[in-house]
Each structure stands twice: as structure tokens, then as C-alpha cells.
Amino acid sequence: MDAIRATKYCLLSRRCSCAPLVTIVVSAAALSFASIAAHAACEAKSPDHLVALIELYTSEGCDSCPPADNWLSRVVGGDGARRAVPIAFHVDYWDRLGWKDRFASAKYTDRQYEQMRRQRSTFVFTPQVMLQGGISGNGVRWPTRQRLLRRSTRAAHAQISG
Numbered sequence: 001m002d003a004i005r006a007t008k009y010c011l012l013s014r015r016c017s018c019a020p021l022v023t024i025v026v027s028a029a030a031l032s033f034a035s036i037a038a039h040a041a042c043e044a045k046s047p048d049h050l051v052a053l054i055e056l057y058t059s060e061g062c063d064s065c066p067p068a069d070n071w072l073s074r075v076v077g078g079d080g081a082r083r084a085v086p087i088a089f090h091v092d093y094w095d096r097l098g099w100k101d102r103f104a105s106a107k108y109t110d111r112q113y114e115q116m117r118r119q120r121s122t123f124v125f126t127p128q129v130m131l132q133g134g135i136s137g138n139g140v141r142w143p144t145r146q147r148l149l150r151r152s153t154r155a156a157h158a159q160i161s162g
Contacts, residue, residue: 051083053132054086054129054131056087060104061097089111119135
């Protein structure tokens with residue numbers, strides 16, 4: 001009983017040098033338990049159908065790109081979120097014209113050029129949509145939501161279970 005009172009006094013006393021250490025240990029234990037609980041609650045399951053990869057090559061310096069960004073956000077709304085993974089890559093080749101895109105990266109530009117080489121195309125442009133690595137649309141004609149999501153109704157190629 002005296003040990004409990006001494007510990008209680010020690011933790012409440014300002015002169016005790018172990019109080020900060022106890023606070024750190026208790027905080028670390030609480031965070032550890034919270035992390036374990038969050039990990040147990042996190043679960044992901046692949047659907048039984050393909051999920052379409054939609055790549056939009058865009059730039060803040062391109063005046064045709066805001067409608068494309070808007071199109072991308074609309075196309076994956078609702079059940080499209082389960083059927084498509086949208087990715088917007090901000091390219092940097094518009095930056096030299098004076099409008100610096102804060103999201104642009106030379107890596108995204110390189111990626112777009114590599115995709116074009118695979119398609120045996122000779123130029124890149126924005127906005128440009130690629131579906132599953134193939135050219136699907138440009139700033140004039142956008143693929144419809146149905147066309148994009150129809151690609152993801154096919155059965156998955158493999159079943160993986162854990």
C-alpha cells in the first residue's frame with residue numbers, strides 16, 4: 001500500500017523526475033493500442049471485375065484542361081468509384097509559357113512521353129485521357145462514362161485470396 005502512495009505522490013509531485021517518462025510511456029501505449037485497433041478495422045477486398053485505370057494528362061497552364069479535370073471528377077462519381085481509378089498527371093511542359101503549375105512534375109511529362117512511345121505516337125498534348133494505357137480521348141471528344149466503365153465489367157484475370 002505504501003508503494004502505491006509513493007508512486008501516486010511521485011507522479012503528482014513536480015520534483016519527481018520520472019513523471020515525464022511515465023507520461024511518454026502511457027502515451028506510447030495508448031497510441032500503440034489505437035494503431036492495432038485501426039489496423040484490425042482496415043480491410044480491402046478486390047472486386048470480381050477489372051477496375052479501369054483512367055489517366056488524365058493535364059496542366060494548370062492549359063486553358064482546355066479545367067473542363068477535363070471536371071469531366072474526370074464526374075466520370076468516377078457514384079458506382080464509378082468502384083469501377084475506375086482516376087489519376088491526374090500534371091505535366092510541366094506548359095510551365096515555360098509563364099503559368100507555373102504547382103502540381104506539375106517532369107516525371108509526369110516523362111510518363112506521358114513514354115505512353116506515347118508505346119502507342120507509336122509522335123506528340124503529346126493536354127488534356128489527354130488514357131484508359132488502361134491506350135489513348136481514349138482528347139480535348140475535343142471525351143469517352144463517355146458508359147464506355148469507360150464498360151471496360152471494367154470484364155471478369156478479373158486472377159483470384160487472389162489471403
